[in-house]
Amino acid sequence: MALKEVSSNKSFGGWQKVYSHESSELGCTMKFGIYLPPQAEENKLPVIYWLSGLTCTEANFIEKAGAQRYAAEHGVIIVNPDTSPRDLNIPGDCDAYDFGVGAGFYLNATQEPWKKNYRMYNYVTIELPGIVNSNFGIAEGKQSIMGHSMGGHGALICALKNPGLYRSVSAFAPICNPSECPWGIKAFSGYLGQKETGFWSEWDATELVKRYNGPPIELLIDQGLEDNFLSQKQLLPENLIEACKAVGVPAILKKREGYNHSYFYIASFIGEHIKYHVEALLK
Amino acid sequence: MALKEVSSNKSFGGWQKVYSHESSELGCTMKFGIYLPPQAEENKLPVIYWLSGLTCTEANFIEKAGAQRYAAEHGVIIVNPDTSPRDLNIPGDCDAYDFGVGAGFYLNATQEPWKKNYRMYNYVTIELPGIVNSNFGIAEGKQSIMGHSMGGHGALICALKNPGLYRSVSAFAPICNPSECPWGIKAFSGYLGQKETGFWSEWDATELVKRYNGPPIELLIDQGLEDNFLSQKQLLPENLIEACKAVGVPAILKKREGYNHSYFYIASFIGEHIKYHVEALLK
Numbered sequence: 001m002a003l004k005e006v007s008s009n010k011s012f013g014g015w016q017k018v019y020s021h022e023s024s025e026l027g028c029t030m031k032f033g034i035y036l037p038p039q040a041e042e043n044k045l046p047v048i049y050w051l052s053g054l055t056c057t058e059a060n061f062i063e064k065a066g067a068q069r070y071a072a073e074h075g076v077i078i079v080n081p082d083t084s085p086r087d088l089n090i091p092g093d094c095d096a097y098d099f100g101v102g103a104g105f106y107l108n109a110t111q112e113p114w115k116k117n118y119r120m121y122n123y124v125t126i127e128l129p130g131i132v133n134s135n136f137g138i139a140e141g142k143q144s145i146m147g148h149s150m151g152g153h154g155a156l157i158c159a160l161k162n163p164g165l166y167r168s169v170s171a172f173a174p175i176c177n178p179s180e181c182p183w184g185i186k187a188f189s190g191y192l193g194q195k196e197t198g199f200w201s202e203w204d205a206t207e208l209v210k211r212y213n214g215p216p217i218e219l220l221i222d223q224g225l226e227d228n229f230l231s232q233k234q235l236l237p238e239n240l241i242e243a244c245k246a247v248g249v250p251a252i253l254k255k256r257e258g259y260n261h262s263y264f265y266i267a268s269f270i271g272e273h274i275k276y277h278v279e280a281l282l283k
Numbered sequence: 284m285a286l287k288e289v290s291s292n293k294s295f296g297g298w299q300k301v302y303s304h305e306s307s308e309l310g311c312t313m314k315f316g317i318y319l320p321p322q323a324e325e326n327k328l329p330v331i332y333w334l335s336g337l338t339c340t341e342a343n344f345i346e347k348a349g350a351q352r353y354a355a356e357h358g359v360i361i362v363n364p365d366t367s368p369r370d371l372n373i374p375g376d377c378d379a380y381d382f383g384v385g386a387g388f389y390l391n392a393t394q395e396p397w398k399k400n401y402r403m404y405n406y407v408t409i410e411l412p413g414i415v416n417s418n419f420g421i422a423e424g425k426q427s428i429m430g431h432s433m434g435g436h437g438a439l440i441c442a443l444k445n446p447g448l449y450r451s452v453s454a455f456a457p458i459c460n461p462s463e464c465p466w467g468i469k470a471f472s473g474y475l476g477q478k479e480t481g482f483w484s485e486w487d488a489t490e491l492v493k494r495y496n497g498p499p500i501e502l503l504i505d506q507g508l509e510d511n512f513l514s515q516k517q518l519l520p521e522n523l524i525e526a527c528k529a530v531g532v533p534a535i536l537k538k539r540e541g542y543n544h545s546y547f548y549i550a551s552f553i554g555e556h557i558k559y560h561v562e563a564l565l566k
Binding site: 259 | 293
């Protein structure tokens with residue numbers, strides 16, 4: 001699997017790089033960001049995956065989250081993929097910001113014309129880690145996952161569907177119950193067919209947590225209280241927290257007074273999340 | 284002078300805001316960013332002005348430099364203006380990235396058709412501080428200035444032309460000797476006329492330092508050693524350092540191995556610069 005370096009910028013003593021590669025899962029060229037802290041020159045390091053939200057590419061997190069400083073401080077690699085396949089020109093894939101390009105929802109589609117390429121779940125849980133592990137010095141088995149909004153949903157379902165694969169999981173303003181919110185209903189209807197197919201609950205954190213069966217897991221959910229999408233009922237953290245309580249899965253809900261859905265909010269707390277993951281990764 | 288709030292995002296416990304206003308100096312609507320750390324709710328605080336480089340608006344620094352964390356830590360306000368007048372539709376003002384819109388060079392133009400509106404020097408040293416001081420809680424006389432590339436040039440000339448106005452000055456990869464580099468020659472020829480007019484040396488840090496006459500001043504110059512514009516002789520820090528030595532003005536040149544001209548470089552060292560300014564401002 002040949003990687004092509006797209007950009008390389010020295011940052012906090014390490015390197016913020018972007019690579020492109022041909023994805024067999026998605027059938028297109030994909031880009032991802034990787035921050036290699038200074039410690040990566042001598043040691044194998046743990047890795048945290050970051051999944052971005054609707055409309056993002058790999059660039060938003062790299063440029064706006066300010067994560068490099070904390071990754072350098074703690075000696076952890078951060079990998080952030082794009083949010084969907086690109087340049088496939090599937091009819092309708094660019095008609096809306098919340099479906100198709102930039103809106104892969106980290107699932108494997110079952111419906112035409114999406115099912116061949118819209119396989120972001122397999123991409124982020126299998127193909128990309130395979131590439132990262134074989135090209136960079138990753139400490140074996142030391143990976144965690146986090147994300148924002150649609151990517152928060154992605155992080156949660158990746159962790160819940162793969163017991164033990166990630167040491168820890170956290171999410172900023174995640175779409176917690178996509179089966180019940182407008183964004184999720186639109187995306188799931190398109191990618192998975194109508195709800196009656198039964199596919200939806202396989203990609204919904206609030207449903208998945210109810211049947212979680214694996215080693216102990218804790219969900220760190222972060223939520224700004226002035227987030228418009230919270231009041232618009234797109235995120236529904238209360239549904240996930242209730243489901244966690246019902247089945248005894250520990251969940252931490254950090255409520256952030258005054259913060260909205262933006263990268264200003266993410267940047268304010270990304271250091272806290274990275275520290276949380278590093279503590280789990282160093283155990 | 285009425286300010287209109289364009290955006291407001293909570294960040295590191297404070298507020299990153301953008302305002303617009305009618306500028307009498309520039310004859311157009313201008314935007315600027317202001318970060319108000321949490322301490323601003325109770326106290327008057329010092330302010331640091333940031334001047335951005337070619338092609339930037341007020342957005343780049345706000346989104347990419349990661350300065351808010353350090354400003355919140357130290358209790359300092361940061362104000363960052365746009366880089367030129369906007370929306371004037373002066374013939375030729377959008378023909379190139381390095382002249383006209385996005386490229387005001389922080390001077391007062393003397394040539395038609397620029398001299399009526401391209402007065403960024405008066406804007407950043409007089410009009411904008413007047414607006415900031417009358418609308419926000421600024422500790423009297425406590426201001427410093429910094430910038431990047433064209434904005435590093437701007438910070439240096441603002442400090443050198445106004446002895447005592449700023450407590451400290453620093454610059455990332457500044458255009459140190461615009462009279463002698465392609466960017467500067469193009470801009471100065473357009474805004475100020477040919478070199479023989481004698482105007483150029485009034486806007487060139489390397490010339491201004493030779494005749495600096497005021498309270499002791501120190502120049503903090505930061506330079507990435509893998510900066511393409513350094514090797515292309517656009518920045519010429521060696522000329523400024525030599526001039527400083529000749530007249531006994533102290534200059535600190537921080538050379539950064541492996542760093543380029545990007546905001547990844549700025550973000551890596553903005554904390555160090557803010558700390559440097561805060562030490563001068565708290566004296």
